[in-house]
Amino acid sequence: MSRSDLLAALCMGTALLSGCADMPSQPSGSGTVKITALGSHDGEFCPADRALVFEDPDGTRILYDAGRTVRGPADPRLGKIDAVLLSHVHSDHLGDLIQPSANAGACPKPDFSVNVAPNSNTVNIVLGKQAPLIVGGEPSFFQAKVKSLGGDPGKLVRLLRNGAQTMVGKVMVAGVPAVHSNGLPTVFLPPEQARLFEATGLTAYVGEPGGFVLRFSNGLTAYLSGDTGITAEQDLVIRGHYKANMVVMNIGGSPFTTGPEEAAYVVNDLVRPNSVIASQANEPATIGGKLAPNSRTAAFQKAAKMPVHVPLSGRTMQFDGSGRCVSGC
Ligand SMILES: [Zn+2]
Numbered sequence: 001m002s003r004s005d006l007l008a009a010l011c012m013g014t015a016l017l018s019g020c021a022d023m024p025s026q027p028s029g030s031g032t033v034k035i036t037a038l039g040s041h042d043g044e045f046c047p048a049d050r051a052l053v054f055e056d057p058d059g060t061r062i063l064y065d066a067g068r069t070v071r072g073p074a075d076p077r078l079g080k081i082d083a084v085l086l087s088h089v090h091s092d093h094l095g096d097l098i099q100p101s102a103n104a105g106a107c108p109k110p111d112f113s114v115n116v117a118p119n120s121n122t123v124n125i126v127l128g129k130q131a132p133l134i135v136g137g138e139p140s141f142f143q144a145k146v147k148s149l150g151g152d153p154g155k156l157v158r159l160l161r162n163g164a165q166t167m168v169g170k171v172m173v174a175g176v177p178a179v180h181s182n183g184l185p186t187v188f189l190p191p192e193q194a195r196l197f198e199a200t201g202l203t204a205y206v207g208e209p210g211g212f213v214l215r216f217s218n219g220l221t222a223y224l225s226g227d228t229g230i231t232a233e234q235d236l237v238i239r240g241h242y243k244a245n246m247v248v249m250n251i252g253g254s255p256f257t258t259g260p261e262e263a264a265y266v267v268n269d270l271v272r273p274n275s276v277i278a279s280q281a282n283e284p285a286t287i288g289g290k291l292a293p294n295s296r297t298a299a300f301q302k303a304a305k306m307p308v309h310v311p312l313s314g315r316t317m318q319f320d321g322s323g324r325c326v327s328g329c
Contacts, residue, residue: 009081016050029218031057031214032318032326035277038077039070039313040110041103045278045285045297048092048102048110049313052224052248052277053078056216060169063131064212064224064248066122068112069313070322073128077314081129083158083168086122088137088182088209096187118185119149127151132158134166136175137182137207145188162210169207170217175210176237180257182209213242220319222246223271227257227280234270245323247273251300252282258311260296264303274323286310 039049097112105111143153182205224246253259285297
């Protein structure tokens with residue numbers, strides 16, 4: 001127990017104890033949540049970077065959207081993983097390709113020459129770590145894939161649609177809406193099925209895309225947007241019901257999702273958190289670990305009214321229960 005934790009515990013017992021008046025008000029539980037980006041290039045924020053690992057003060061570790069930049073289940077950066085979240089099945093989130101080695105290629109154009117389809121990087125990690133995939137939509141696609149690769153779908157695929165919640169250790173995970181699309185790219189299908197879809201340009205239906213709200217044991221309540229546009233739920237549900245105090249926000253822009261201007265509206269006027277982590281910039285946002293001045297990440301940082309933190313790959317940021325970064329940002 002740290003000195004501040006000990007003091008907090010003592011102060012709960014008496015208001016008269018000397019020193020208690022100086023205690024900062026703790027919004028909820030104690031400790032910090034560690035958030036580490038697993039991008040393509042150490043110390044940078046590169047175009048395909050999406051993956052984040054969240055670690056609760058209780059030690060629970062949750063991977064969000066492995067994408068292409070986690071180098072499979074053996075990536076040493078993963079460590080223990082208790083659950084794998086997937087917002088939607090597009091290739092840059094489910095993961096069709098990965099790097100052959102750490103930092104392969106350059107940040108503006110990473111080397112993703114290792115093909116991990118049709119299994120997908122996400123499912124390979126779920127199987128390798130024996131950690132449940134938490135996903136919305138139609139779970140039968142993942143249940144069949146996990147089963148075909150020798151895994152137990154009952155244990156490894158956990159359905160979580162909008163409005164529902166589940167627990168991973170002491171972390172509450174809720175499914176929230178995203179307005180996007182969720183067609184399954186044909187690379188994840190067996191060749192004979194893929195050919196049928198490719199002939200017509202159709203994609204397979206696997207349900208709706210989603211985002212997540214994570215409430216950690218210290219009170220940090222993080223909204224992970226997934227890929228989305230502006231939605232009324234960001235006001236009514238994410239702020240109104242869950243009271244998110246931190247946001248991981250997609251800023252990649254046209255034609256896929258909110259860009260810096262729209263994302264700034266989401267955080268300034270709808271969710272109104274205490275801090276934000278930029279996500280999915282679809283650009284080499286940093287050079288030598290410094291934000292490129294003309295980047296869309298810099299534009300978003302300027303437009304947002306609260307601190308916007310850049311997820312430099314490999315650097316661990318720590319957040320308190322109020323959603324403020326206290327270390328590593
Ligand atoms: Zn997408």
